[in-house]
Amino acid sequence: MTPADLLIVNAAEVVTCAGFSEAPARGADQSVVRIVRDGAVAIADGRILAVGASDRLRREHHVGEDQIIDAAGGIVLPGFVDCHAHLVFAGDRAVEWEQRMQGKPYLEILREGGGILSTVKKTRASAIGALVTGAVRWATACMEHGTTTLEAKSGYCLNREGELRLLDVARTVQSELPLSIVSTFLGAHVVPPEFKHDRAGYLELLDALMVEIREQQLARFVDVFCEKEAFTLDETERLLIRAKSLGFGLKLHAEQFSSSGAAALGARLGAVSVDHLEHVDDAGIAALAQAPRPPVGVLLPGVPFHLAQSDHAPARRLIDAGVPLAIATDFNPGSSFTPSIPMCIALACRTLKMTASEAVVASTINAAHALGLGAEIGSLEPGKRADVIVCDVPDHRWLGYAFGSNPVRAVVVGGERVFD
Amino acid sequence: MTPADLLIVNAAEVVTCAGFSEAPARGADQSVVRIVRDGAVAIADGRILAVGASDRLRREHHVGEDQIIDAAGGIVLPGFVDCHAHLVFAGDRAVEWEQRMQGKPYLEILREGGGILSTVKKTRASAIGALVTGAVRWATACMEHGTTTLEAKSGYCLNREGELRLLDVARTVQSELPLSIVSTFLGAHVVPPEFKHDRAGYLELLDALMVEIREQQLARFVDVFCEKEAFTLDETERLLIRAKSLGFGLKLHAEQFSSSGAAALGARLGAVSVDHLEHVDDAGIAALAQAPRPPVGVLLPGVPFHLAQSDHAPARRLIDAGVPLAIATDFNPGSSFTPSIPMCIALACRTLKMTASEAVVASTINAAHALGLGAEIGSLEPGKRADVIVCDVPDHRWLGYAFGSNPVRAVVVGGERVFD
Numbered sequence: 001m002t003p004a005d006l007l008i009v010n011a012a013e014v015v016t017c018a019g020f021s022e023a024p025a026r027g028a029d030q031s032v033v034r035i036v037r038d039g040a041v042a043i044a045d046g047r048i049l050a051v052g053a054s055d056r057l058r059r060e061h062h063v064g065e066d067q068i069i070d071a072a073g074g075i076v077l078p079g080f081v082d083c084h085a086h087l088v089f090a091g092d093r094a095v096e097w098e099q100r101m102q103g104k105p106y107l108e109i110l111r112e113g114g115g116i117l118s119t120v121k122k123t124r125a126s127a128i129g130a131l132v133t134g135a136v137r138w139a140t141a142c143m144e145h146g147t148t149t150l151e152a153k154s155g156y157c158l159n160r161e162g163e164l165r166l167l168d169v170a171r172t173v174q175s176e177l178p179l180s181i182v183s184t185f186l187g188a189h190v191v192p193p194e195f196k197h198d199r200a201g202y203l204e205l206l207d208a209l210m211v212e213i214r215e216q217q218l219a220r221f222v223d224v225f226c227e228k229e230a231f232t233l234d235e236t237e238r239l240l241i242r243a244k245s246l247g248f249g250l251k252l253h254a255e256q257f258s259s260s261g262a263a264a265l266g267a268r269l270g271a272v273s274v275d276h277l278e279h280v281d282d283a284g285i286a287a288l289a290q291a292p293r294p295p296v297g298v299l300l301p302g303v304p305f306h307l308a309q310s311d312h313a314p315a316r317r318l319i320d321a322g323v324p325l326a327i328a329t330d331f332n333p334g335s336s337f338t339p340s341i342p343m344c345i346a347l348a349c350r351t352l353k354m355t356a357s358e359a360v361v362a363s364t365i366n367a368a369h370a371l372g373l374g375a376e377i378g379s380l381e382p383g384k385r386a387d388v389i390v391c392d393v394p395d396h397r398w399l400g401y402a403f404g405s406n407p408v409r410a411v412v413v414g415g416e417r418v419f420d
Numbered sequence: 421m422t423p424a425d426l427l428i429v430n431a432a433e434v435v436t437c438a439g440f441s442e443a444p445a446r447g448a449d450q451s452v453v454r455i456v457r458d459g460a461v462a463i464a465d466g467r468i469l470a471v472g473a474s475d476r477l478r479r480e481h482h483v484g485e486d487q488i489i490d491a492a493g494g495i496v497l498p499g500f501v502d503c504h505a506h507l508v509f510a511g512d513r514a515v516e517w518e519q520r521m522q523g524k525p526y527l528e529i530l531r532e533g534g535g536i537l538s539t540v541k542k543t544r545a546s547a548i549g550a551l552v553t554g555a556v557r558w559a560t561a562c563m564e565h566g567t568t569t570l571e572a573k574s575g576y577c578l579n580r581e582g583e584l585r586l587l588d589v590a591r592t593v594q595s596e597l598p599l600s601i602v603s604t605f606l607g608a609h610v611v612p613p614e615f616k617h618d619r620a621g622y623l624e625l626l627d628a629l630m631v632e633i634r635e636q637q638l639a640r641f642v643d644v645f646c647e648k649e650a651f652t653l654d655e656t657e658r659l660l661i662r663a664k665s666l667g668f669g670l671k672l673h674a675e676q677f678s679s680s681g682a683a684a685l686g687a688r689l690g691a692v693s694v695d696h697l698e699h700v701d702d703a704g705i706a707a708l709a710q711a712p713r714p715p716v717g718v719l720l721p722g723v724p725f726h727l728a729q730s731d732h733a734p735a736r737r738l739i740d741a742g743v744p745l746a747i748a749t750d751f752n753p754g755s756s757f758t759p760s761i762p763m764c765i766a767l768a769c770r771t772l773k774m775t776a777s778e779a780v781v782a783s784t785i786n787a788a789h790a791l792g793l794g795a796e797i798g799s800l801e802p803g804k805r806a807d808v809i810v811c812d813v814p815d816h817r818w819l820g821y822a823f824g825s826n827p828v829r830a831v832v833v834g835g836e837r838v839f840d
């Protein structure tokens with residue numbers, strides 16, 4: 001037997017989320033967390049070696065005391081996969097956020113230079129060093145809250161040099177921190193002001209930029225924000241077909257403010273995920289559920305919370321229809337300023353009416369599938385990368401039940417102890 | 421000049437909340453945080469010595485490097501005062517909470533033995549050691565989130581020995597941890613099952629118990645839960661008049677589920693606070709505002725959040741009318757399972773439409789007044805106890821804007837560094 005080089009023992013629950021490496025859990029399976037009580041996890045060479053009873057694994061694997069993490073009655077889970085995050089940006093939007101909370105109309109804020117374009121302006125003007133410092137800070141915060149794989153979207157420069165810079169910053173973060181960064185090109189976030197009267201010109205620029213990004217392997221996915229204020233369904237389709245032909249995986253910001261048909265488009269084009277879905281209609285849900293390989297619906301409960309809105313994605317209808325769900329932070333300075341997946345689990349249970357088990361599956365194995373990584377991460381099964389966290393709660397339900405504090409006490413990425 | 425023994429320097433903002441030691445801030449003053457930019461705080465003998473520009477205080481106070489806390493561009497605030505918390509209990513209510521989230525009617529949960537009486541049952545059966553362990557754990561979590569003074573209500577035993585034990589546990593927590601515990605006797609939480617048909621008998625018991633608690637100086641306040649399911653307005657009045665005659669300060673759980681007149685009663689009896697107020701009506705608001713010394717309205721936004729309800733206290737109407745407001749966690753296993761005042765500030769900005777400034781005043785100086793301690797704590801002014809925290813954010817607005825992570829990086833209680 002391979003000797004273990006790290007043992008995590010004495011877990012009240014090892015929550016494995018096993019059994020869904022090939023395809024995401026959906027329907028009744030959305031809540032199948034699979035728990036080993038009084039459990040342990042053995043790790044060797046950066047991979048999961050075994051999961052089982054704590055007593056047995058301690059007998060079978062002889063490691064030094066300094067190779068043991070004592071979960072001390074807490075729970076052990078696969079590291080969280082935050083599959084929708086806008087990691088790289090400059091500045092904040094605290095003032096504008098407070099104005100919105102106090103009732104100022106968003107259109108007025110936009111007229112005064114606020115909104116996403118204010119972040120674009122600051123990000124374009126920012127030196128790369130400051131962008132790296134910020135992104136490292138936020139990625140570290142995500143990691144401290146249990147995230148071991150983090151998506152990083154570009155989309156706050158909206159020009160050639162800037163978007164390449166943002167993807168480069170994500171690559172630097174990857175080299176500086178132990179967690180895994182998965183980069184997504186979101187040049188199609190909104191049309192930038194200088195192309196306001198030349199949408200075709202911006203689409204051409206995106207087209208050329210995709211080729212360049214693919215050649216430099218700077219991003220794994222292309223994402224398009226399909227919405228009235230951003231890109232039409234036709235534009236989205238054209239961009240995504242082109243992206244697919246170049247070998248990118250596909251993602252969409254779909255049905256956030258209105259029912260647009262973007263979810264069905266994602267299903268038809270074989271997107272790995274369709275994200276937001278606050279306004280998805282029955283036809284959209286059916287299209288997702290009936291796809292040969294349904295995209296993962298990525299729900300982002302931090303957004304309505306952050307903006308104090310009551311538009312919640314129809315999680316129960318999506319689950320009942322058989323659409324696999326993930327949840328993610330949508331970390332960004334404008335509409336969801338939290339690095340914490342546990343916070344999003346607490347929100348999912350309350351505003352999306354998901355059970356804690358469903359939310360755990362949604363933030364681990366299903367989120368891994370939303371990044372095309374279901375075979376590699378997201379569950380505790382022999383052979384998978386040893387991304388493992390320990391939470392200081394007696395029961396996985398507490399991830400929903402308790403709120404506002406960080407339950408994560410230890411983080412292991414690829415078999416390396418990040419902290420414990 | 422007294423030599424300082426601790427300096428906190430390099431704060432982007434020192435948020436003093438000064439000027440309201442005699443009476444809580446209200447109306448337009450609710451948002452007066454008073455900020456010293458590039459500021460510092462000098463501490464001597466456990467008290468605030470000076471607040472001012474960082475440069476100046478470093479020049480004027482010569483201390484060793486190990487007596488300096490570098491706020492490093494973060495913000496410095498008075499320690500949070502959590503003025504409404506049910507600290508001592510056994511067990512949790514995670515299962516029942518999830519059932520409620522999934523739509524199970526609360527009455528059904530009660531019929532099956534859930535609800536507050538399930539916590540009473542577990543707490544009565546718990547050994548004192550386990551109660552101390554739990555209370556120390558939660559008080560520590562509160563402290564890690566910046567709370568330097570914490571209320572601890574009894575109310576989960578509802579019999580003589582048990583209630584005395586809970587107050588004794590709170591006293592033990594006080595002796596084991598640096599933060600300040602303020603004990604409140606809440607024997608009048610609900611009528612326990614054994615007195616279901618003898619309310620008069622339970623009121624007599626409470627009466628005798630108040631005498632005993634006063635003699636032993638086990639609590640500073642008496643609180644009564646005035647609500648259909650708990651104690652009538654008449655019963656509440658009788659209990660509070662008796663408590664006042666014994667020398668207790670008065671608190672009320674008022675107008676949480678229905679408009680009962682409890683707020684006006686609190687105003688008339690000179691209560692230090694009336695707590696909840698989700699259903700306070702215009703007459704209640706007027707009675708509070710017009711009292712010679714208005715009680716502090718203690719709002720508890722964690723409760724509707726925890727239970728996914730939409731009953732929010734009318735914070736803006738209360739402020740406009742001139743009622744001073746505090747916010748608190750209402751930490752308890754049934755209806756608000758968070759130890760975090762920053763989380764409650766984030767909620768107050770979103771669901772109560774308070775500004776970040778108002779919420780900061782509400783969780784510091786006004787919360788101190790809700791515990792009768794406005795002259796001693798709650799602001800950074802020379803002579804006050806040196807309860808000071810450092811938050812890793814650039815601006816106090818971020819306490820509302822960012823959510824789901826703990827901004828608190830350093831805590832000083834009575835001039836002693838708890839962590840930094």
